[in-house]
Amino acid sequence: MSEEAVIDCADETVSVDPRTDAKPTSAVRIAPVDLGPVHVETPVVLSPMAGVTNWPFRVLCEEYGPDGLYVAEMITARALVARNPKALRLCRFAPGERIRSLQLYGVNPGIVEQAARIVVDEDMADHVDLNFGCPVPKVTRRGGGSALPWKTDLFREIIQRVVRVCDEANIPVTAKIRVGIDHDHETFHEAGHIAQEEGCKAVTLHARTTAEYYGGHSDWSRIGELVSELDIPVFGNGDIWGADDALAMVEQTGCAGVAIGRGCQGRPWLFADIKHAFAGSGERTNPTLGEVGRIIVRHAQLLTEFYDGDERMAVHDLRKHVAWYLKGFPVGGATRRAFMECESLADVEREVAQLDQDAPYPERVVDKPRGRVRFQKKVHLPYGWLDSRTTTHEEREALFGDDPMDASY
């Protein structure tokens, strides 16, 4: 299977925002969610983000908004089975993390099952999420991520095997999905039902197609559809940029909880805002640049621990976060460049000390889109992928021989 199918997405670039700008009008009712034995008091999820949601960032988010679910970035099942050191590092949790939540990604049911077996036998997590939402070409061209639910047999088998293994240890399994590959090839209805039938304790729907990638708008009406079809909790995902968006999503869709990705990049305090909003409070956190600077230093310190004392790796990892933290603040290009050239904690502390401590949080970036917002030009799929909803023997042979070790976003 060296060839691949490519869907041209030109006609996916027109997208209508199904939501209104109206703020939620009534008090939104949100209840704790139980995923089997895992109790999520405030059903707000830090959505897994590769390269972002390692434990230092999760700890910062959890400190602002305790009682939610903070999911680690996806771990490639094959890399975990091979005991790849990078994958093992991503499986680590900080001692204070209340719920150890891991996400696995894979195409080969046997390998994903082996990875789940490692998680169970080595007591690595309290919750396992399965990634069926990744739109990245490197992943979908191998039938993985958001391409996978199209093949209902494969989708079902992966969930079945992982649930069977995790059930032994009473570890709840959830699935994260998109609407489909494009609007002519939607998958979320069947995927939601299959996940429920096979014992998933919840489903998260990012209401975009693979073709939409991160462009346009997450179509929350699709979240509402899934909520009305399933008995298990549905977490709504996509385009929550501020606490009012979280309230609006719950109000408009009836979802059991919300999952936040890009909105908290450089804004871990968004979890505090959402917690307040769900409690009916209008309190919001808009830190000064001085306060943001202190978060940057703390983030750098935590990353240094994450990288076993390697400050250079820590501050390199920090770079993207610094760009997000400083977004919209009146910080000149020279200072931003200086942050990008930091090689040690002392360098970061020096740059932070020079920031204007009293600069207020910039109004124009409060609760506004951030991070990746583009459409994908093409959807890459294995050759003939869309011809049938089930996999042929040949397709399986070809797919499973070539599961990437590192399928990062």
Ligand SMILES: Cc1cc2nc3c(=O)[nH]c(=O)nc-3n(C[C@H](O)[C@H](O)[C@H](O)COP(=O)(O)O)c2cc1C
């Ligand atoms: C940089 C980046 C990395 C991501 N990595 C993952 C991942 O590892 N697993 C996953 O299921 N989704 C991943 N996602 C998708 C997010 O979890 C989320 O579904 C998506 O960003 C939509 O939510 P948002 O609008 O709140 O950002 C990633 C998104 C971004 C921007």
